[in-house]
Amino acid sequence: xxxxxxxxxxxxxxxxxxxxxxxxxxxxxxxxxxxxxxxxxxxxxxxxxxxxxxxxxxxxxxxxxxxxxxxxxxxxxxxxxxxxxxxxxxxxxxxxxxxxxxxxxxxxxxxxxxxxxxxxxxxxxxxxxxxxxxxxxxxxxxxxxxxxxxxxxxxxxxxxxxxxxxxxxxxxx
Numbered sequence: 402x403x404x405x406x407x408x409x410x411x412x413x414x415x416x417x418x419x420x421x422x423x424x425x426x427x428x429x430x431x432x433x434x435x436x437x438x439x440x441x442x443x444x445x446x447x448x449x450x451x452x453x454x455x456x457x458x459x460x461x462x463x464x465x466x467x468x469x470x471x472x473x474x475x476x477x478x479x480x481x482x483x484x485x486x487x488x489x490x491x492x493x494x495x496x497x498x499x500x501x502x503x504x505x506x507x508x509x510x511x512x513x514x515x516x517x518x519x520x521x522x523x524x525x526x527x528x529x530x531x532x533x534x535x536x537x538x539x540x541x542x543x544x545x546x547x548x549x550x551x552x553x554x555x556x557x558x559x560x561x562x563x564x565x566x567x568x569x570x571x572x573x574x
Contacts, residue, residue, distance in 0.1 A: 404515055408523040410439075412531050412540040419460060419469075421483065421507055428507035430467045430483060432460035439527075439538075440546040442469065446520040447553040449473055449513065450560060459500070465489035468502055471516075479513040514560035521557045524550050525564065 409420035417432040417439060432438040441458040448456040449471045460467045466486045473479045485503035490496070531538050532545045554564050 404519050405511055406509055406515075406519060408520055410523055410527045412527070412538055414540060415542055417460070417541060421481070421509070423507075423509045425509065426507070428483060430460050430469075430506070431462050432466070433463050434542045435463075436461055437543045437546075439541065439543065440549060442520075443524055443546045443549040443553060445469070445471055446517060446524075447549060447556060449479060450517045450521075450553060450556040459486075461486075461491055464491075466491060467506065468500070473513055477513055478510055479516045480508065480510045481516065482508040517553075517557045517560040518562045521550075521553055521562050524553065 406421070406423040409418075409422070411418040411420070415434045417434065419430045419432065419442075421428050421430075438458065438460050445456045445458045453471075453473065455470070455472045457468055457470045460469065466489075468484045468486070470482045470484070471479060472482075483506045485506055487501035487503035488498055491498045528536075528545050528547070528550060531540060533539060536545045536547050537543075538545055554562065
């Protein structure tokens, strides 16, 4: 199945790079491993797969970061918007940080089924590629969210996602 966008996840030395590629452009974002942004991202896509109308996660960096917002319409489309943190000082201790959105960095609208399939396939590939036998991700410093991915894969089946029965790479029909 030809998809109109792609997602690339890369884990290196305590950083998580997230690439979003679409026919209208591409953008790359980085998260620190001080929080488990991967688990939160998997859970956000799972929520959209299960019918949530709106969910958010964030990718804190050092300094700054990005919010990733997912929204689903009644017409079968979903939007993804990435916005910068308005206040880059989320690590600061001298004041209270508020989760305010700054400028929109990237956005796309695609069918919800496509969004769910593309993200689920990339999560499965990251699990295969970036974890050891216990599920630990040495380049990320966290356990892979295996239970959350299992729930997402189960939910994603209604969107045309099919995991390979042998446990290898997943594909869509």
